[in-house]
Amino acid sequence: xxxxLLIGGATDAMLARMEKxxxxxxxxxxxxxxxxxxxxxxxxxxxxxxxxxxxxxxPNLKMVSCYGVGYDAIDTDxxxxxxxxxxxxxxxLNAEVATTAVMLMLALYRNLLMDDAxxxxxxxxxxxxxxxxxxxxxxKVGILGLGRIGLAIAEKLRAFDADISYHTRSRKDEPxxxxxxxxxxxxxxxxLICITPGGxxxxxxxxxxxxxxxxxxxxxxxxxxGSVVDETALVAALQEGRLGWAGLDVFExxxxxxxxxxxxxxxxxxxxxxxATHETRAAMGALVVDNLLDHLDSGRVRTPVPECAALNx
Numbered sequence: 001x002x003x004x005l006l007i008g009g010a011t012d013a014m015l016a017r018m019e020k021x022x023x024x025x026x027x028x029x030x031x032x033x034x035x036x037x038x039x040x041x042x043x044x045x046x047x048x049x050x051x052x053x054x055x056x057x058x059p060n061l062k063m064v065s066c067y068g069v070g071y072d073a074i075d076t077d078x079x080x081x082x083x084x085x086x087x088x089x090x091x092x093l094n095a096e097v098a099t100t101a102v103m104l105m106l107a108l109y110r111n112l113l114m115d116d117a118x119x120x121x122x123x124x125x126x127x128x129x130x131x132x133x134x135x136x137x138x139x140k141v142g143i144l145g146l147g148r149i150g151l152a153i154a155e156k157l158r159a160f161d162a163d164i165s166y167h168t169r170s171r172k173d174e175p176x177x178x179x180x181x182x183x184x185x186x187x188x189x190x191x192l193i194c195i196t197p198g199g200x201x202x203x204x205x206x207x208x209x210x211x212x213x214x215x216x217x218x219x220x221x222x223x224x225x226g227s228v229v230d231e232t233a234l235v236a237a238l239q240e241g242r243l244g245w246a247g248l249d250v251f252e253x254x255x256x257x258x259x260x261x262x263x264x265x266x267x268x269x270x271x272x273x274x275x276a277t278h279e280t281r282a283a284m285g286a287l288v289v290d291n292l293l294d295h296l297d298s299g300r301v302r303t304p305v306p307e308c309a310a311l312n313x
Contacts, residue, residue: 007044014285032057049073065291067284072198076307085311087291087301092283093275098152100274101193101223104247107268108219109136114265136160142189145196146172186213198225208233211243219245223274226251235260249274
């Protein structure tokens with residue numbers, strides 16, 4: 001059987017299917033100096049990717065199957081140069097990540113965590129009604145990145161009569177207001193939702209100027225990659241009142257989160273769980289294995305990353 005290197009974890013269901021077709025090597029238990037030459041396939045995730053030293057130790061690598069829609073931890077340029085096909089798991093997590101983004105927006109507008117704490121602390125009984133919250137209905141929402149998940153977010157926000165705008169590198173054929181300038185869009189909206197891919201091209205795209213344009217009445221939500229937002233600038237803006245609220249599912253140096261955020265009542269922090277439901281993760285795992293098995297059988301995959309589309313022809 002062909003040899004597969006497993007980077008990170010895999011569910012029992014994934015392992016059961018992979019073990020029927022591959023000899024599996026776990027990275028922590030594998031001597032790549034002696035075993036690397038035999039490995040033709042890699043199963044990894046968007047966080048761990050394939051480190052350069054690992055890639056160099058696999059001279060016969062043919063395909064990398066990534067668990068996650070984001071794949072910025074995989075050097076696709078190096079893969080292309082070597083003819084290595086890379087796949088990921090788009091679409092199956094669109095709805096779940098979109099739900100997380102909308103959930104963060106609703107929770108921030110309606111003081112969900114503060115009101116829950118108000119009841120648990122007995123303050124409702126001792127002090128009476130909690131402070132009023134804000135309505136999320138009819139808000140101007142700017143979406144940074146109008147790909148599959150961005151469109152799913154826009155669709156879900158229709159239920160709240162949101163006025164949708166978006167910023168991407170080029171205009172799309174969609175019924176939403178397009179901004180070629182991110183700072184201008186941030187100035188015009190109440191909520192900025194980040195759902196653009198990570199990587200060098202989008203690093204700190206949301207910088208101090210964009211955050212200041214969003215302003216003290218603005219809300220920033222990030223369900224994309226922590227690198228998209230300048231975290232130092234974000235923390236400073238929240239501390240100084242230059243930004244009103246933030247809902248964050250991702251961070252620059254996960255799992256480390258700036259401690260300054262912990263005591264802020266206007267911030268909601270999630271441990272990168274945008275797609276973390278049993279149903280969605282099962283679908284992602286199944287697609288990872290589908291791509292591996294399809295490559296074994298046909299040399300092609302179901303969901304190549306865009307950079308590898310030509311290799312998949």
